[in-house]
Amino acid sequence: MQEPSEISIVERTQRAGALITSELDSRSRRAPDYAAESAALHALAKAFTTSPSAMLQTLADTALALCRASSAGISLREHQPGQPESFRWIAVSGRCAQFVGHVIPTDESPAGVALSLGAPQLIAFPKQHFPCLSVVEPGIFEELVVPVPGAAAPRGALWVISHDAGVQFDSEHRRILTSLADFACAALSVADAKASAEARADEAEAARSSLLQAEADKDNFIATLAHELRCPLAPIDTALEVAQKLAAENPAVLSALALAHRQVQQIKRLVSDLLDASRVRHGKLCVNLDYCLIGDIVKDAIAAVGEDARRRRQHLRATLPPYPVTVYADSARLTQIVCNVLSNAVKYTPRGGEISFLVEAPDPDVLVGDELSRWDVVISVTDTGIGIAQDLLPQVFELYAQSPYLGTRADGGLGLGLSVVKYLVQAHHGIVTIASDGEGKGTCVKMRLPIVCKSGNGHSAPTTHGIPPARILLVDDSCDATEALSMLLALDGHEVRRAQCGSEALAIVESFTPDVALIDVHMPGMDGPTLAGLLKQHPQCTMTRLVALTGDTAPTERQDAVFDCYLVKPPALEDLKHVLQVEQPPRPPADST
Structure with missing residues (x-):
């Protein structure tokens, strides 16, 4: 039917x-x-x-x-x-x-x-x-x-x-x-x-938004991790420097302390690379241009890697122009550029290898042009190290790019150094290139930067000369951090007062007038910016230089007017000396009303 x-x-x-x-x-x-x-x-x-x-x-x-x-x-x-x-x-x-x-x-x-x-x-x-x-x-x-x-x-x-x-x-x-x-x-x-196309576009946009959110979450995690790592590193690093001063007559102790110090510096470099990589991704790694000497840059960079090269019995030869060369650049970032490239050369050159460091620049005294003209300096670093395979050369400046062989080394790093170098070189309107004949045939990194200027301009490169003792207020909720840093500053002849919270710091300035206040930005209760704002209005602190100590933000990234300057934790002695050397113009007295 x-x-x-x-x-x-x-x-x-x-x-x-x-x-x-x-x-x-x-x-x-x-x-x-x-x-x-x-x-x-x-x-x-x-x-x-x-x-x-x-x-x-x-x-x-x-x-x-x-x-x-x-x-x-x-x-x-x-x-x-x-x-x-x-x-x-x-x-x-x-x-x-x-x-x-x-x-x-x-x-x-x-x-x-x-x-x-x-x-x-x-x-x-x-x-x-x-x-x-x-x-x-x-x-x-x-x-x-x-x-x-x-x-x-x-x-x-x-x-x-x-x-x-x-x-x-x-x-x-x-x-x-x-x-x-x-x-x-x-x-x-x-x-x-x-x-169908709109649905696919919506899916693609949703995927893109999800990816961007994942990237943002990752960057926030890296920044938080770096901050948390810096906090314990600060007192450790400072305590090591104090111990080295106290153990000046004991070679065995100094040798052990030097080993610990090198490992701490390696951790600090890794943390800094992580932070810099995050800033590079978002275009927040800034440069502050000023006049400085290329010789000071080279001296600081070689000092930073020299000990590692000596331990590996490497032959590091540096060739500089016979005349002083003034450049208009960010001295700290330029030192970072040279240090990163030199560190790679030291790290990936075998024991007993050779590293050639060459700086070529015109004599500023014979340059023709006005005061605003800029000429090129060429910095070349050539080594006899492990080299780079031809197929990897186009990717060496990408974030986290590494040879599979390098990733198996204990000191292989994170693959961030060259990406940061390229970003900073471009921030100075320069170019960086890398060449290698292949694995086992060495590497040559060449940087050309239009930063050379006429001599006669004053420069603000940090120096290692001693400075008169200062009255310093140190505020940090980490007891270990304040104790270690205060000991180091006291050994350099400074008068230091310590506080672990904002209210304690405000009580101290009633009877102590600091020349400089080093204040941790992130503190429970009263945070650093709030304390700095109160100190600014305090009659005892009208001429006090307010310096922020922060573990998650680069000094050049902060734009508020509460602090006079920012230092990344743990602060290097050179940075502290530079801060203490700068004369702070007197502020207008606080309103008595």
Whole structure:
């Protein structure tokens, strides 16, 4: 026994004599109106730029006008989970416009008959045979239905209705509706493609946002980790320096302390590299330009790596111009550039290898040009080390880029040094290149920076000369940090007072007038900036230089006016000496009111 299906409604319609499709070809055919069709196609082409619903409504309006029908519409197939398939009148024009959104079962609709037969169908008095049309008023004389094709199956149907016995459809109307149905298929395909592209774009944007958030979380984690590592490193490093001063007559102790000091410096370099890499990624690693001597830069850089080179019995040769060369650069960052490159050369050159350090610059005394002109200095570091494979050379300046071989070394680092070097060289408007003939054939790093200027300009490079004793207030919630740093400063002849919180510091300045206040930025309760603001207004501290100690922010990144300057924890003695040497102009007295 045959089960109810789409065929059953077709058979019932045929038996009832309502399916009169054959009359389309026997009726007198109206003359084509190509001018009206052309104008309609232009309107449909413009509708492509609108929303899918507006585009389909334009199609329904066009079918109504070209077929001179009473009503017209587009029915699209819908299938809800657990429900039989149905048609939704997605766009309706004419007398039935109020029924837009009307849903009818596929098995009980004229559109279902047309889709089952796979061709346009003309149905007489459809309300008598399809209960789903009973709500339509007025009565329906006949309905012409044309399937809307799709890629895998028909998408729905385009139909016109005559409510007047004097209006009949013929083969010309079928031709027009078939053409419009094909247009509807193209319009729906475009809408689907657009929706799919927008969905993919939304997914891509969501993925990008997720990636950016992950990067931000990683950077925040690195900054927090670096800060937490700096806090215990500060007292350890300072205590080692104190111990070295106290054990000056004991070579065995000094040797052990030197070993510990070297390892602490290695950890500090790794932490600094992590922070610098994060700042490079966000363009926050800044340079502060001033006049300095290239000789001082070279002296500080070689001093930083010299001990490691001597331990490895490497031959480090430095060649500098025979005349003093003044440069306009960030002395601290330029020293960092040279140190990073030299450190790599020392680290990856075998025991007994050779490292050549060459500085080439014109004599500033014979330069022709005004005071604002800049000339190039070329810094080259060549070693006989392990070299770099040719396929890795293009990636050496990328963050975390390392040779697989280097990653197995205990002193291999994090692959951050050269990326920071490139960033800082470019910040000085210079270029850096690296060359190697391959693994085991050494490396040459060359940096060209337009920073040389005429002699006669004063420079502010830090020196190692002693300075007069100063009165120093040291404020840090870490007891170990304050004790170690105060001991070191006291051994240098300074008078130091310690406080572990803001209220204790405010009590101290009632009877102690500091020349410099070294204040930890992150303290529980009253933080560093709040304390500095109160000290600024204190009558005892009108000439006190306020210096921030911070473990997570570079000095050049802070723009607030609370502190006079910023030092990264743990502060180097050179940085402290530079801070103590700078004369602080007197501040206006606090308002007595």
